[in-house]
Amino acid sequence: MSAVLDTHGQHDEHAHHPSGIMRWVTTTNHKDIGTMYLWFSFTMFIVGGIMALVIRTELFAPGMQIVDPDRFNAMTTYHGLIMVFGAIMPAFVGFANWLIPMQIGAPDMAFPRMNNLSFWLLPPAALLLIAAQFVPGGGAGVGWTMYAPLTVQAPMSMDLTIFAVHILGMSSIMGSINIITTIFNMRAPGMGMMRIPLFCWTWVITAFLLIAVMPVLAGAVTMTLTDRHFGTAFFNAAGGGDPVLYQHIFWFFGHPEVYIIAIPAFGVISQIIPAFSRKPLFGYTSMVYATASIAVLSFLVWAHHMYTVGMPVEAQLYFMYATVLIAVPTGVKVFNWVATIWRGSLTFETPMLFALGFLFLFTMGGFTGLVLSIVPIDVQLHDTYYVVAHFHYVMVAGALFSAFGGIYFWLPKWTGRMYNETLGKWHFWLSFIFFNVTFFVQHFLGLAGMPRRIPDYSLQFAEFNVISSIGAWGFGLAQILFLYIVVSTIRSGKPAEQRQWEGADSLEWTHLPSPPPYHSFETPPVLR
Amino acid sequence: MTDESRRDAIPSGGAEFRVEIKRNCSISPRQLALLLGATAGTSFGIGVGFAAFGAWPILPFVGLETAALVAAFCCVARHAGDYETIEILQGTLKVEIRDAGTVRGYEFNPQWARLIVLDAGRGAPRVALRSHGRMLEIGRHLAGQARLALAERLQVQLSSHRKG
Numbered sequence: 001m002s003a004v005l006d007t008h009g010q011h012d013e014h015a016h017h018p019s020g021i022m023r024w025v026t027t028t029n030h031k032d033i034g035t036m037y038l039w040f041s042f043t044m045f046i047v048g049g050i051m052a053l054v055i056r057t058e059l060f061a062p063g064m065q066i067v068d069p070d071r072f073n074a075m076t077t078y079h080g081l082i083m084v085f086g087a088i089m090p091a092f093v094g095f096a097n098w099l100i101p102m103q104i105g106a107p108d109m110a111f112p113r114m115n116n117l118s119f120w121l122l123p124p125a126a127l128l129l130i131a132a133q134f135v136p137g138g139g140a141g142v143g144w145t146m147y148a149p150l151t152v153q154a155p156m157s158m159d160l161t162i163f164a165v166h167i168l169g170m171s172s173i174m175g176s177i178n179i180i181t182t183i184f185n186m187r188a189p190g191m192g193m194m195r196i197p198l199f200c201w202t203w204v205i206t207a208f209l210l211i212a213v214m215p216v217l218a219g220a221v222t223m224t225l226t227d228r229h230f231g232t233a234f235f236n237a238a239g240g241g242d243p244v245l246y247q248h249i250f251w252f253f254g255h256p257e258v259y260i261i262a263i264p265a266f267g268v269i270s271q272i273i274p275a276f277s278r279k280p281l282f283g284y285t286s287m288v289y290a291t292a293s294i295a296v297l298s299f300l301v302w303a304h305h306m307y308t309v310g311m312p313v314e315a316q317l318y319f320m321y322a323t324v325l326i327a328v329p330t331g332v333k334v335f336n337w338v339a340t341i342w343r344g345s346l347t348f349e350t351p352m353l354f355a356l357g358f359l360f361l362f363t364m365g366g367f368t369g370l371v372l373s374i375v376p377i378d379v380q381l382h383d384t385y386y387v388v389a390h391f392h393y394v395m396v397a398g399a400l401f402s403a404f405g406g407i408y409f410w411l412p413k414w415t416g417r418m419y420n421e422t423l424g425k426w427h428f429w430l431s432f433i434f435f436n437v438t439f440f441v442q443h444f445l446g447l448a449g450m451p452r453r454i455p456d457y458s459l460q461f462a463e464f465n466v467i468s469s470i471g472a473w474g475f476g477l478a479q480i481l482f483l484y485i486v487v488s489t490i491r492s493g494k495p496a497e498q499r500q501w502e503g504a505d506s507l508e509w510t511h512l513p514s515p516p517p518y519h520s521f522e523t524p525p526v527l528r
Numbered sequence: 529m530t531d532e533s534r535r536d537a538i539p540s541g542g543a544e545f546r547v548e549i550k551r552n553c554s555i556s557p558r559q560l561a562l563l564l565g566a567t568a569g570t571s572f573g574i575g576v577g578f579a580a581f582g583a584w585p586i587l588p589f590v591g592l593e594t595a596a597l598v599a600a601f602c603c604v605a606r607h608a609g610d611y612e613t614i615e616i617l618q619g620t621l622k623v624e625i626r627d628a629g630t631v632r633g634y635e636f637n638p639q640w641a642r643l644i645v646l647d648a649g650r651g652a653p654r655v656a657l658r659s660h661g662r663m664l665e666i667g668r669h670l671a672g673q674a675r676l677a678l679a680e681r682l683q684v685q686l687s688s689h690r691k692g
Binding site: 110111173174177178180181184185186187188189191208211212213214215216218219220222223226234242245248249252 | 552553554555559560563567570571574575578581582583585586587588589590592593596597600601603604
């Protein structure tokens, strides 16, 4: 089909694209795909959250209440897997899809079709993870770490889980290649690597981390699969294998995975804090190097997760000191955020509240991480609720609060509509308070010796568990408010300005209207 | 990969109209090769390390992933130097296209050449030159409206030629 040139009336770009469900199935547009990632992530957050509530309801009182121990263990396993791989990681990939092309002055991602495939691999993987709990034999109660030799004996749900992990890994690899290629190849003329917004830098580093560790995870679960079905004995001690090897392999992936989640969260916070402090980010260059240092160090500390497995004291000392070293670049980042806030012209809209909540609680999670890095203390606290409290301060108060802050920050840009600030603040304070009610007391439970991954416990732990369970329900219900805020913003929010936050200075705020056009930059912007 | 830059070159050698459109590529093939080497080296280092302890199945996944990375980077590098020049010189409309290292030249009579919009009903509009049964798509390194803007400018030139 062709026509002699007549360009009048061809400026309605949306008219050229499929509508309805096919728009979302076939889309190669980074904004559509970013939106799908974010909704998928929220859906998985609800699914994983419901599992968390089942766990906390069971733990409301000593004794067995609503689920049997096998179901409890399966819930614990899939809560972890779904939250890590289905909720938090896709949330930040959603941010990456939405923001990276707009922030570097590109019209889209480098490989838009691959981008589409990266997303559409996620729903089948999520279905496998959910379905795994309903197959004969029940869910695999092996923990999200999938330790051998328990996995070798697990029911067929383990195979579904392995397949899901493979699919999620493929999606991550494709996403990483896309992000690396986009940022390195498609920056607007004049935008050197040391001029890209810090969010883009954090995603470059995260993408390299993913590329380095995803084959390790794929190999680990493949060896588990062959041990289960093909007579190998990589991890099966009965056949001469070594279960401890699995732990080394898993944590070589698993520790960088923590930073794969945390580093994009750092990027979001590094965009929010300067905007509401009305100051440039303090120490941009040192932030980049600190982030890269954290990424490099994350490869060198994996065995601090397994001090109690049995290792030479020299190895324990090495991993302890290397772990403590991570506090240095992390401290640089926290210092720079505080220095950005220092003497800034501060206002406390919802994104800033979440950023400050992140700063406060993530730092606490970091400190408890330092506590756990000390071998003699970790030997006492290993596999207790102290560890559960620690990583939830990092994952929930860290990554999730950052994601909430980012959504409130960019929602006016994405939708062209402003959210209800009062409700946003309610969401923050409810989340902040109930989060601490849930998890702060778990430090005490851990210090008192309550083991993790148990459905029943001794009477001495009862009071703190009641408090924690009430907090969990409060935190869960607060997220319904978040859903209401987002949906009401999309449907009936007041129109947002191009530069809704006057302190925001990246390209999406300075060069693009709210909402941005379907193709962000027809030609790259000219940067001075 | 449609992020492109356009440069309006100063008409030289008597050209009445000249536009050079280059693909916007913010990394050189050499830098890309270094990046690939470092990434693949790290991944294989990790894979070989684990293989030394018996966990060899990590290596095939490293290989697969590196192959995907190589394919993506090759795709980028092959097209890093792509360009289109469109000029009207001595009564001839000349188009030179470099695509993945291959340079092809096309000539049209500006009196006869017609600009047409392809697939305007679905996806981004594409613009082509048509004359004597031949058709050549132009402005491929531009996105959407910029492509139409180029076409409008060229249309003005072609119209003035027809009027003499």
